[in-house]
Amino acid sequence: MRFIRSVSEMQKISSALRRQGKTIGFVPTMGALHEGHLSLIKQARKDNQITVVSIFVNPIQFGPNEDFKRYPRPIKKDISFCKKEKVDFIFYPQVGKMYPEGFKTMVEVGEMGNVLCGLTRPGHFRGVATVVFKLFNIVQPDIAYFGQKDAQQTVIIKRMVVDLNLGVKIKVMPIMREKSGLALSSRNSYLSAQERSDALVLSGSLDLARNLIRKGQRSCRKIIGQMKSLINANPSVRIDYVDIVDLDTLKPLEKIRGKCLIALAARIGKTRLIDNIIVQRRKVGDSPYFFV
Amino acid sequence: MRFIRSVSEMQKISSALRRQGKTIGFVPTMGALHEGHLSLIKQARKDNQITVVSIFVNPIQFGPNEDFKRYPRPIKKDISFCKKEKVDFIFYPQVGKMYPEGFKTMVEVGEMGNVLCGLTRPGHFRGVATVVFKLFNIVQPDIAYFGQKDAQQTVIIKRMVVDLNLGVKIKVMPIMREKSGLALSSRNSYLSAQERSDALVLSGSLDLARNLIRKGQRSCRKIIGQMKSLINANPSVRIDYVDIVDLDTLKPLEKIRGKCLIALAARIGKTRLIDNIIVQRRKVGDSPYFFV
Numbered sequence: 001m002r003f004i005r006s007v008s009e010m011q012k013i014s015s016a017l018r019r020q021g022k023t024i025g026f027v028p029t030m031g032a033l034h035e036g037h038l039s040l041i042k043q044a045r046k047d048n049q050i051t052v053v054s055i056f057v058n059p060i061q062f063g064p065n066e067d068f069k070r071y072p073r074p075i076k077k078d079i080s081f082c083k084k085e086k087v088d089f090i091f092y093p094q095v096g097k098m099y100p101e102g103f104k105t106m107v108e109v110g111e112m113g114n115v116l117c118g119l120t121r122p123g124h125f126r127g128v129a130t131v132v133f134k135l136f137n138i139v140q141p142d143i144a145y146f147g148q149k150d151a152q153q154t155v156i157i158k159r160m161v162v163d164l165n166l167g168v169k170i171k172v173m174p175i176m177r178e179k180s181g182l183a184l185s186s187r188n189s190y191l192s193a194q195e196r197s198d199a200l201v202l203s204g205s206l207d208l209a210r211n212l213i214r215k216g217q218r219s220c221r222k223i224i225g226q227m228k229s230l231i232n233a234n235p236s237v238r239i240d241y242v243d244i245v246d247l248d249t250l251k252p253l254e255k256i257r258g259k260c261l262i263a264l265a266a267r268i269g270k271t272r273l274i275d276n277i278i279v280q281r282r283k284v285g286d287s288p289y290f291f292v
Numbered sequence: 293m294r295f296i297r298s299v300s301e302m303q304k305i306s307s308a309l310r311r312q313g314k315t316i317g318f319v320p321t322m323g324a325l326h327e328g329h330l331s332l333i334k335q336a337r338k339d340n341q342i343t344v345v346s347i348f349v350n351p352i353q354f355g356p357n358e359d360f361k362r363y364p365r366p367i368k369k370d371i372s373f374c375k376k377e378k379v380d381f382i383f384y385p386q387v388g389k390m391y392p393e394g395f396k397t398m399v400e401v402g403e404m405g406n407v408l409c410g411l412t413r414p415g416h417f418r419g420v421a422t423v424v425f426k427l428f429n430i431v432q433p434d435i436a437y438f439g440q441k442d443a444q445q446t447v448i449i450k451r452m453v454v455d456l457n458l459g460v461k462i463k464v465m466p467i468m469r470e471k472s473g474l475a476l477s478s479r480n481s482y483l484s485a486q487e488r489s490d491a492l493v494l495s496g497s498l499d500l501a502r503n504l505i506r507k508g509q510r511s512c513r514k515i516i517g518q519m520k521s522l523i524n525a526n527p528s529v530r531i532d533y534v535d536i537v538d539l540d541t542l543k544p545l546e547k548i549r550g551k552c553l554i555a556l557a558a559r560i561g562k563t564r565l566i567d568n569i570i571v572q573r574r575k576v577g578d579s580p581y582f583f584v
Contacts, residue, residue, distance in 0.1 A: 011459065015459065019311070019313070021311070100454075102451070102541070103455050104401060104402035104451055104455060105400065105401055105421070105452045105455035105456055106399075106400040106402070107397060107399060107400070107456075108397065108398040108399070108400040109397055110396035110397065110398070111396070126400075129397065130456075133456060134455075134456055134457045137456060137458055138457050159396055160397040162392075163395050163397035164399075164422075164425060164426055164429060165303065165426045165429040165430050166429055167303065167307070249394070
């Protein structure tokens with residue numbers, strides 16, 4: 001495994017690999033790697049000849065009062081993690097090299113960046129799109145891997161790839177959860193034992209939504225209402241949003257139809273957590289089509 | 293010479309050429325080709341194994357009251373022009389294929405897009421950066437060629453290439469002028485004989501500025517003042533702006549120093565024309581350093 005800090009060196013290596021006809025799988029991360037990242041790395045290794053993992057806590061996607069400074073950076077642990085998984089390259093650039101003096105150009109994602117998490121994190125998805133885009137140009141992957149946990153991010157990046165004619169394929173891997181149901185997140189390390197227990201109401205509310213839909217409920221307003229009631233029953237959890245939107249456009253839905261993204265964000269103490277599920281009509285066994 | 297309309301076909305051809313180790317020179321144009329474009333094409337042919345010219349009147353860089361509809365589109369003439377110059381590929385995409393339904397992602401260029409031409413053309417440089425960027429991803433050039441006439445565009449695109457880690461080199465070729473001094477432009481075709489004569493005051497004012505600087509004038513305010521007086525002496529020419537800015541940052545200068553861009557835009561009848569010169573200290577022969 002090689003550990004690359006220099007932007008230009010990474011770009012040269014990737015160009016050389018591509019000239020040799022090697023396929024490159026890319027897992028962009030902010031480090032603090034967990035089993036969620038692992039599933040991306042394993043898939044990248046399976047699909048490609050070369051696997052590159054980037055570790056970069058991207059300042060331009062954090063708001064002024066967000067957790068950029070305290071975001072976990074266990075770089076030694078992350079390196080061992082990648083080594084064990086036979087990652088070929090870790091790309092670990094410095095902030096000043098990614099955003100040198102005079103940096104100005106941003107990738108704007110339009111209204112899809114202003115809904116859901118964008119409501120309380122203005123500029124977040126512009127920061128995400130810009131860094132992912134820069135990383136794509138540096139690493140030059142054939143396929144890039146993202147987790148479904150950051151659902152809005154995956155939708156926006158897929159849109160960006162189409163809109164800007166990027167020649168990279170996007171693969172989205174399912175959310176990994178603890179047995180309790182809690183979605184894996186680098187930010188879970190912020191949680192106290194009590195908060196960790198409080199947080200279970202989030203995945204619980206998504207289970208509730210799925211069950212309501214399976215029982216025939218189609219009104220998004222009613223489903224969201226019941227989810228909010230469940231979450232609000234725990235006074236230490238403050239909802240940022242609970243929403244049901246079209247998976248491709250992120251536009252709010254009135255009725256459950258097509259592919260729906262049910263997404264939420266909430267604060268528990270100082271920690272902001274997100275979670276989501278996708279529901280869509282699928283034929284299960286011999287039974288008629290179900291939303292699952 | 294091959295004539296390509298399909299975005300995906302062009303992208304495939306370029307990928308294949310790059311895999312073969314061929315160097316690609318790219319001249320992005322809006323068509324209505326003239327001697328200015330010719331100098332770009334000639335340079336591209338000289339520097340690269342393959343030359344691609346794109347012809348695309350890009351709707352998203354035109355404002356609602358601008359000349360998108362009436363912009364000249366002499367495609368047959370342009371094809372002969374390229375054939376004669378031994379261009380390898382003309383890429384001539386359709387608007388609906390470049391901006392399919394649901395298109396949202398834009399490349400934002402920051403404050404550099406809000407000065408000079410950006411003052412009266414809000415969103416223009418976002419549109420330019422976005423299309424150039426898309427074309428780069430489709431054509432995948434080693435070197436792309438732009439004319440100094442669109443000075444602000446060249447500065448913004450150079451900035452974008454650095455900021456977004458694009459692996460393309462930008463070459464800027466000098467402005468081509470008629471003997472009269474009028475800068476070549478596809479929009480000159482809009483001018484009547486009288487307007488064409490009126491337009492000469494624009495390059496005239498730039499000559500004036502250069503002469504003032506050669507004589508030792510260093511105050512930008514005074515130079516701009518004299519240029520405006522000269523232009524305003526012709527009542528059929530309406531100034532959009534006359535400005536002197538730093539060539540790298542486009543920030544206004546008080547004193548002539550470093551590399552200065554002296555740029556202007558003006559309306560003559562319904563036609564908006566731009567022109568500029570760069571002045572910088574250079575040693576000329578045995579004489580001391582001059583601004584030229």
